Amino acid sequence: MDPVSNAELAEHASRNVSATDADPDTESRMIRGAIENGSATIEARHPPVESGLPFAHRGAYYDLSWSITGQRHATGVDVAIDYNASDVPPNRIAYGDLPAPDRRALDRLLPPHDGRRVDGPDLGTGATYTDAKAERSVLVPTQRYDAVVYDGEAYPIRVDDTRDVTLNTYRYTSTPVADDAESYARDLKAEHLFTLTGLDDTERDVVSEATNGSYYAEDTDDDAYRAVLERFRAHDAVQRGETHGSWLVRYDGAVYWADLHYGGFAAAS
Template identity: 45%
Template sequence: MEAATDGGIAQEASRTVPETADEPVEHGAVVRAAIENGSATARSREPLVAPGLPFRSEGRYYNVSSSVVDRQPGTFHRLGIDYNGTAQDSATVGYENLSARDRTVLSQVLPPVTVAKKPGPDYYFDGTYTATERNQSTLLAADTEAVRYEGETYPIVVTETDSVTLPTREYTATVVANTTGAYAQQLRSEYVFTLSGLSDAERSVVTEAINDTYYANTDRDEAFTAVLERFRQRDAITQNEYRGVWLVRYDGEVYVAELSYEGFDME
C-alpha cells in the first residue's frame, strides 16, 4: 500500500501506447494514429487494440474502441525471418522494391527485433493480403528468398498460407481526461472506499503493507484472507484472477493498494 498521488493513481489505471519492442508495430501505430487524428483504420484478422484501460499520451488519457467497417476475402501467411542467414543475390529483393503491403508486414520484424539467433528462422510473424495486394507482392513471389534491408540480407520463408476473410476495423479515440489530475479525480470519485472496523490481526496486515509489504506465508492466513475479502467486495481499478489494485481510505489517508492472491480460494 502506497500513499495515493495523482500520478500514481493515473499510472495504475492506464496503459502506455504499445512500442515496437513489445508489440507488432501496427498495434502501436494504430493507437497513435487514432489518438492524433481521432480515428484510424487498419485491416487485421483480430483487433489490434485489446479492450482495457485507457491509453496515456502526452498527459492526456484516451479510450480506444474498434468496430468492423468492411470485410474482404484474402490470404493469411505465416512467415519466418532469419537474422543471420544468407541467400543468393538473384533471389534477394531490395526492401525499397517491395510493395507497400509487403513493407507494412515486414515492419513487424525490420529493423530487426532482439531475439536469440539460431540456424533457420529466428522469428515468426503473420501477414494478411487482399487478392490485389497478393498479386502486387514481391515478398510472396516464388523466386524471392530474402530481403536486403540497410545493407543486410535476411532470408524469409513462408510456412503457412490460408484463405481468410479480412475485416477492416475503425479505431476511435475518445478523451477520458485532459490532465493527470482530472483523471485521478475521476478515479478517486469512482473507486475510493473506506477500510474500517478491522480486528487487531487485520490491522497488523494493513500496517505492515503500508510500511513495506505484507506477505502471507500460507493460504490459511486468516487475517490476510479477511482483509482480502474486504477488498474483493469492492470495485478494483484493475483486477484479474491473480492480482488487483484498489483505492482505499484507511485512517484518513488514501492509498493505492496492490493485492496478489494466487493460490487463495476466493469462492
C-alpha cells in the same frame, strides 16, 4: 500499494497515446484520430484496441468504443527469419527493394533482435495481405526470394501457413471522460475509493509490507493474504481481470493505488 496524488492517480488509471507516428495504419495514430475527430477507422483481423482504461491525450481523458462497419477477404501468413544461418540461399533481395507490404511484414523481425540467435528460425511473426497488397508482394502468395539483405547482412526468411482470413473495418468512437487530471481523479475517488480498516495483526502485516514495496504470498495457504484479498474484491476495482486487479484504497489516512495478483487464489476459491 503506491501512495498517489491526484495527478499520479490519473496516470495510473489511464493509457497513453503516442505523440507521433509516421505510419498511417498504426493503432496510436488511429487512437489520436478518434479522440481528435470523434471517430476513426482501422482495418484489422481483431480489435486492435480493447476496451479498458481511458486514454490520456493533451491533458484530457477519453473512452474508446468500437463497432464493425465492414469486412473483406485477405491472406494470412507466418513469416520466420534466421539471424545466424551458416548457409544463406543465393536467391536474395535487399530490404529496401522489397515492396512496401513485404517491408511492413518484416518490420517486426528487422533489425535483428539481440538474444534470439538459435539453430533454425530465430523469430517469427504473422502478416496479413489484402488482395491488392498480395498483387504487389514478392513473398505472397508465392515466395520468390529466400533471403533478405539488411544492412549488408543476408538472412534466410520463410513464409508459410498461408490461409484465408477476414479483415474487419473497425470504427472507433471517443467519449470524453474528464477535462483534466484533477477532475478525473475526483471522479475515480467518488466511484472506487474505499477505506481499509479493521485488520487483524496478520492482515496488517500484509498491507504494511505492501505499502513498503510488495507482499508475496508463498502459497495459497496464506490465510492473511486471502483475507486481505477478499476485502479488496468486495469493492469495485478500477480495473479487474480473472487473476489481477487494481483498486483505489485509503489506508492509515493515505490514498493508495493497489495492484493485486491472485491467480492461484482465484483458482483455489
